[in-house]
Amino acid sequence: MPTGSPTQLIGLILTTVVVIGAGAVLSVYFGRRASTSQDWLAANESLPLFVVVITQFAASTGGGVLIAHVGIGYQAGWSVFIYEGCTLIGFLILSWIARWLREQRFTTVPDVITRLFGKNKVITAIAALAALAVPFGWIATQFVAFARLFGQLTGIPLPILVVVIVIASLSFVLPGGMTSVAWTDFIFGLFKITMSVVVAFYAIGLAGGWTHITETVPRRLWDWGGFTAVGGQQIWLWIAAIIPGTLTNQLYFQRIFATKHIADARRGLNWSGVTMLISGIYAGCIGIAVRSMAPNLANQEDAAGWLLTRLPSWMLMLFAAFLVSTIVSTGGAALQSVTANLVRDVYQNLAGKTAGERRTITLSRVITVLVSVVAGILAIAFPTALSWLVATYAYSAAALAAPIFLGYLFHRRLRLRPIAAIASMLAGILGCGIAQLLDTTVPYAVYGIAVSTVVLLVLVAATAEKRVHTNTNEKVRNA
Template sequence: MPTGSTGQIIGIIVASLLVIGFGIGMSVYFGRKAKNSQDWLSAGESLPLIVVIITQFATATGGGVLIAHVGIGYKSGWSVFIYEGCVLIGFLVLMLIAKWLRQQRFTTVPDIITRLFGQHKLVTAIAAIAALVVPFGWLATQFVAFAQLFGQLTGVSPTALILLIMVASLLFVLPGGLTSVAWTDFVFGIFMIAMSLGVAAYAVHLAGGWGQITATVPQRLWGWEGFTAVGWEQIWLWIAAILPGTLTNQLYYQRVFATKKVSDARRGLGLSGLTMLIGGIYAGCIGLAVHSMNPGLTNEEDAAGWLLTQLPTWLVIVFGAFLVSTIVSTTGAALQSVVANLTRDVYQNIVGKEQGERQTVSLSRMITVGVSVLAAVLAILFPKALTWLVATYAYSAAALAAPIFLGYALHKRRRLTPAAAIASMLTGIVGCAVAQVLDTTVPYAVYGIGASTVVLLVIALATPGKPSADVRSELVREEA
């Protein structure tokens, strides 16, 4: 039965609705355990180690892995593992401060900045904007990816599909915030891992087995040289772009904040990073298999879509369910992260409004609806213009990388002030913008991070005095 037939469309729709319905049921069940605003915003430090590991994987695996990474495998073979490896290295670096992050009981990234440099509304505002733009970009682009993928499979209009995924994301987040998102992602993550390995194995089988692939695909893609087939220039560009983005992505921090045990924070990041390699197996095997079967694709990112036309009906339906679970996991996590920033940092810390537990949760839910509608409108009106949101990675990293990591390295030795944080973040943003305008060869995020680091280091060394009493008391608690 060819792709796009009535039977397949009905099967895909039913499977998608079953997945969404199951996820909503899970969200409602675990949402009942969210007893207060802390549970809604940070899962109340309740997530077991295995849940943290799988939910990190589910959050990080979105439309990019499904389409772009398969394209890398098609064109450049095992080079896709370099891309996934950059995420792994980012997680390993985050491990250096993971225990401290969990001990301090943060809720959002701006909490980290203000703890290191002191309370100041402008510090919180800049850090909040830098932290929320990335998950908001994820949210909007995942809406677009869902519409593109399922529009081709089902013929349903993009607007209808965007509205569907918006409603599904709302129903995943509204019951219990991060508590419901994390547990739902955990279940979906297990399904995603199984499907990734299963579809990769079937693609290799469909191509005639590994022997047939090695006989028809150039060795430079599937041999050891395949790990660098993309070229060293592109590899260095990936390192410069992906590492900073991973190190400052609030979605990853939130799962560290939510670990049940302090001791799990570091282990959770390391093991989560290793699960990212599953994405490399999935993308590499499918890319090479499709290259073997159809080496003439003009656009490598069409490889995943072409494979769908070769799958039997039952697998197309199951694969559709896999796509839904993958995209909904990412949109739910991104939506909750944006709402946490707006509730905690903007409303409570900047505006200075404090409300009771019920009122805070109700406000968070209203903000959730507003953010979802805004992202859906942008996805409908500008389905191709949303690629500019990729730049949010660079600007977010330029603003946050130095204050978080250099600030952590200096906070026991130097007096860090709000002025240092403000100057460092603004310099990072300006440096990033200048490099982007000049169209530098090196990714503009690198210039922004470098400028931010230099300014913060100079100001910290020039500021007299010792760490504040608050910081010293925190250090005593850490050592205890």
Template sequence: MPRNSTGQIVAIVLASLLIIALGALLSMYFGKRAKNSDDWLAAPESLPLGVVVITQFATAVGGGVLIAHVGIAYSSGWSVFAYEGCVLLGFLGLAVVARWLRQQRFTTVPDIISKLFGNSRPVTAVAGIAALIVPFGWLATQFVAFAKLFGELTGIPSPVLILTIMVGSLIFVLPGGLTSVVWTDFVFGIFKIVMSLIVAGYAVYLAGGWGGITEKVPENLWRPSGITAAGGEQIWLWVAAIVPGTLTNQLYFQRVFATKKVSDARRGLVLSGMTILIGGLYAGCIGLAVRAMNPGLSNPEDAAGWLITRLPAVLLVVYGAFLVATIVSTTGAALQSVVANLIRDLYQNVFGRTRGDRATVSLSRMFTAVVALLAAGLAIAFPSALDWLVASYAYSAATLAAPIFVGYLLRGRFTLRPVMALGGMVAGIAGCAAAQLIGTTVPYAVYGISASILALLVLLLVPGRGRPSARSGTGSSGSGAPKNLSTVES
């Protein structure tokens, strides 16, 4: 891909730095709303409906949409909406339990499992690790995506770019944790929506308008029926992989926990799911437009990079700022989520360590810097070998889906105990690993989730492990998330 002129490179770099500086100012301003460690970790009951919707969009639409989803549209047309539809299904699934989630005032996903099954350090440890591996995977892969995109734009070495985006992510998180992340995401999310529509429209214009696309792109890709162009097998694979991953992604749960009004919890998820379709429109228009202009790309995921070379100077610079806003907003959210698990679930609940508010916030900031450096180091050392992180989605979903959703459905009829959650999670991991080793066609997360459900139900029937309950509560005492898991129930 041809390099841009020195003047364009300087302009792109300056625009990127301006976006990071704006993010820093917004983060510091909104970070003042964080008055204690709870605000830093969870921003409880603080987000209006509009902020919840836009920040969910800003979190979900990252480097994957910029590269992989455009590639889907290039090769399979409107089938990209089948992919986005899987995310929407996940959001609708979360909406079913959203009101209850918001009422319980949770901080992290392991809090949910502890509420349902009772306090247990082993359960919290396994659930905490399962919950943090997905956002950590997002963090590392977003660093790599940023380096690849801006490496094409500017020719700057990948390590420099990765360290730059790492600093930008830290700037988003350090002032106020989740409080600063969500409000900054809100501002950047609006910018991302506007830029998505502008860039998508310009791509269609470059291709000669919609007429130019329909003349040069196979009809089965651009017609409404093109939503199935990827083929039934591929679409079902997306359903099996994406829906469970969305249902167990802590990044989405945290926005529900932080909703100001209980009544907005479910509505926010439904509206957030609808905004995800904007990402599909962006990817679809660019993919089809590039297919019309250059149908011979050997790698469909090069479509977005090819379009960049055709953008005029002004739009190229603004697009560079768009890339920064898109990736930094996602990395900041992922970074904060990982630290929330480390502090709340492992440091406090598993190891039983407690500190005052100021000390907890200071420790959270230190953990944030360490996690960011670790992810940056991984991205630099393995810039093209992070595919293994995709497995984090499968293992996380296999570990967490059954305890959360089966536990929610059974909570009023049975006494749920920690051994059931632990057995279900271990079975999920084992089922995932066995299917992966065998090399099954169906995503191994499906086998893991099935094994987890089966183990949980079997343990439910074991005498003394799960019995009909006269009360309509949950398996744990009290309300809300436990602060310190000092005992282990079996």
């Protein structure tokens, strides 16, 4: 049943239409810069530093922050900063190889692994599936977030709302792929940063101020103990899944590939990591404020939706614009990332197909529509946000972390063999799956990454050959 007045519902619908329409117009405008398939798939090294920083933030803070992270704040207070901090640490570590990634002119994560271990279709297939996991999980998360939030307020059935957000996400991606997504994310990202702070402070005021909150919410959530209130096991799960997952998340890699200047690759990641703390402020403040006003919600992920139903009309319209821009921008970024994998790695590298510029862009758009439909169906069938995030991060990291980072560490001195990467990725996925089925105390992502690392080290020792540099040109090629 809808919880808003008829006037609010009309205003909410109009706000949603305006935001989606504005995003579509921006996407078409910036999409005109995408004249080639490389522009569509990777923005072709065109993004200045300030755009990279904000678009990384915009891509990172989507439905997961709106639903799952606010839920963490509601249940465990400042522990949400541990989650955001894991992303920050991942960005800082990723900056270690950012310059090299940018210099190599990659398009997708499988490009990185084949550059390190040699071209091989099995490597490409496994790496493509692993790289798809996180952005595909993000797509479903955005759809779930929109449907749950607006469903609580409007009473519109979840499947209808999923269809709406699918269409909205497509309007961001289809005009220009990565080029339109990145620039539209930049515009919306600035709005998201501003509204994150505004909504957080408004929620505190709505709850009666910080003093009243501290009187009504358990101390363990809002004092220094709040940073660990979620419990040690959950923190280790986040550390084991989110940090490696960030290190292997293709959305972040793509923005490194797209930087206009090589020197900006590292700086962009460092500043983007700092902006992630804004998400913690937003989610923590809202979660704790709602806990003060509604301490007995049956599901912690309903906290953000509950707040929606308590806002005055003018604030509801602003919040609705914030929610839609957040969800659509992140969903569009993830959708484009999945499409880039399927076109680059499956169609071109695995199937060995080639096509002209116009046909490649057309194929990319068709695949984008198909992926969004599949994600929408899964979002309807499995409408839980946090489980999508943690599971996809864990399996992606288990498969990709060791080959990418150990491969980078060894590749200058050793000629690595494809078998090492293949066995490492498969072992990581298998180890992660077995540990999850056994419901181990230690987070299952740890087992996957550990097994993948051991297998890679053993096979590198057994199969790799020392690289001999015969001249200066070869040194440059192997750098």
